[in-house]
Structure formats: structure tokens, C-alpha cells
Amino acid sequence: MNEQTNKRTNESRHKRRIRSFVRRPGRLTPGQQRALDELLPRYGIDVECMDLRTAFERRAPLVVEIGFGNGQALAWMAANEADKNFVGIEVHEPGVGRLLRSVEADGLDNVRVLMRDAVEVLREQCLPDSLDEVRIYFPDPWPKKRHHKRRLIQVPFLELLAERMVNGGILHLATDWAPYAEWMVESLVEVPEFSIEGDPYVERPRWRPQTHFEQRGQRKGHEIFDIVCRLVR
Ligand SMILES: C[S@@+](CC[C@H](N)C(=O)[O-])C[C@H]1O[C@@H](n2cnc3c(N)ncnc32)[C@H](O)[C@@H]1O
Numbered sequence: 082m083n084e085q086t087n088k089r090t091n092e093s094r095h096k097r098r099i100r101s102f103v104r105r106p107g108r109l110t111p112g113q114q115r116a117l118d119e120l121l122p123r124y125g126i127d128v129e130c131m132d133l134r135t136a137f138e139r140r141a142p143l144v145v146e147i148g149f150g151n152g153q154a155l156a157w158m159a160a161n162e163a164d165k166n167f168v169g170i171e172v173h174e175p176g177v178g179r180l181l182r183s184v185e186a187d188g189l190d191n192v193r194v195l196m197r198d199a200v201e202v203l204r205e206q207c208l209p210d211s212l213d214e215v216r217i218y219f220p221d222p223w224p225k226k227r228h229h230k231r232r233l234i235q236v237p238f239l240e241l242l243a244e245r246m247v248n249g250g251i252l253h254l255a256t257d258w259a260p261y262a263e264w265m266v267e268s269l270v271e272v273p274e275f276s277i278e279g280d281p282y283v284e285r286p287r288w289r290p291q292t293h294f295e296q297r298g299q300r301k302g303h304e305i306f307d308i309v310c311r312l313v314r
């Protein structure tokens with residue numbers, strides 16, 4: 082390998098993005114497998130789609146939930162906020178299968194799903210000024226210091242969100258890991274478009290049900306932190 086190729090290889094290795102998740106194969110139940118086979122073509126969004134808003138037959142405020150896990154919170158919110166369109170983004174196949182089953186069972190026509198890294202979706206499938214709300218509940222806390230770089234909430238990620246969200250849009254984060262809550266607030270402060278006034282932590286808003294990971298955290302005695310902020314340009 083000549084010196085230039087070597088340099089390029091090093092550069093591309095350096096540029097390879099650190100992901101906020103590890104792909105766990107996870108066993109699919111037959112029901113989840115069927116849901117992926119039969120329902121993903123119906124409720125899934127194609128990777129070619131450049132503007133999530135066009136995945137729906139109607140125009141309505143667009144809410145994106147990133148890392149919906151088993152999707153039960155998303156199904157609940159979509160049923161309760163029927164006047165909004167919801168896009169769920171998740172990489173874990175069994176979770177996507179579970180959500181699709183709920184979407185079908187509950188007859189939700191305001192939910193669409195993307196089984197893809199949310200960072201890629203935000204970069205490649207969202208237009209600037211297109212997201213009304215973004216909800217990220219109990220993202221993996223990556224507690225070890227050497228893994229902090231894997232945390233989903235990072236300043237560049239928030240900057241990307243700020244660009245994709247509409248003026249006046251709402252970002253809602255929740256975590257049961259106190260050091261991550263502090264990290265989230267410190268990161269938000271670095272992105273002036275997200276305005277936090279006063280105490281950054283709020284009571285769980287009525288639109289958020291308890292989630293699977295939240296309940297796990299509570300069983301361990303963890304405090305829950307909700308952060309809601311508005312994007313102002
Ligand atoms: C700790 S779980 C929380 C799940 C759910 N929100 C809850 O509260 O029960 C975090 C989820 O985020 C997903 N995730 C992490 N990084 C992601 C990314 N970049 N894009 C899409 N999903 C991601 C993981 O696969 C995982 O299911």
C-alpha cells in the first residue's frame with residue numbers, strides 16, 4: 082500500500098461514524114417475523130423517501146420518536162394524538178416487529194416506521210424545517226466514560242436536529258440515568274436554538290406514557306428526568 086492510499090484508509094477509518102447502538106441479533110417471534118414480512122411494506126418508509134412528511138396521505142404535524150424500543154409508548158401516543166402523524170425510528174428488529182403488530186391491531190393509520198440508524202434518517206430523509214416534534218425516551222446511557230462518545234445525544238446530533246426541526250418545534254428527552262440527564266442539558270446549552278429557561282427538568286408531560294426502559298430503571302430505584310425544550314431560531 083503506498084503512502085497516499087494508507088493515508089486515505091486512515092482518514093476513512095477515522096471518519097467512520099461511531100454508532101449509538103450495537104446490533105443485537107435478537108430472536109424474532111413468528112408473529113414479529115410475519116409483521117416484518119407483511120406489515121413493513123405497508124407501514125415502512127422507503128430509504129429513497131427524502132421527506133418524511135410525504136410518507137402520509139394527509140398533512141399533519143409530524144412527530145418523530147427515535148429509538149422506540151418495543152414501540153408500546155409510540156402506539157399509545159399515536160392513538161392519543163390522532164391529529165398528528167408519527168414516524169418511529171428503531172434499529173432493533175424485534176421491537177419494530179412488535180410495534181407493527183400494535184399498529185395493525187389498533188388500526189393506527191398515523192404511524193410509519195423506519196428500521197434504520199436515526200442519524201442517517203435525519204441526514205438523508207428529512208428536509209430542513211420539517212419536523213414539528215422529536216421525542217427520545219431513555220436512549221442507551223452508555224455509562225462508562227470510554228463509551229460516552231456512543232451516546233446518541235451529542236452536540237452535532239442536536240445541531241442536526243435543530244436544522245431539521247421547525248421554528249417553535251418541541252424536543253422532548255427523557256432518561257433515568259442522572260449523569261446522562263446532566264450531559265443532555267450541557268449539550269443543549271451548546272446549541273443556542275434550543276432554549277431552556279429555568280429548571281431544565283419537568284414533570285412527565287401528559288403525552289408521554291411510561292416506557293419499558295423507564296419501568297426497568299424505576300425498579301432499580303432510578304430517578305426519572307424529562308427535558309422539554311422549544312426550538313427558537
Ligand atoms: C434503552 S432503549 C429505550 C427504548 C424505549 N424508548 C423505552 O424507553 O423503552 C434505546 C433504544 O434506542 C435504539 N437506538 C439506539 N440508537 C439508535 C439509532 N441511532 N437509531 C435508531 N434507534 C436507535 C436501540 O435499538 C434501543 O432499542
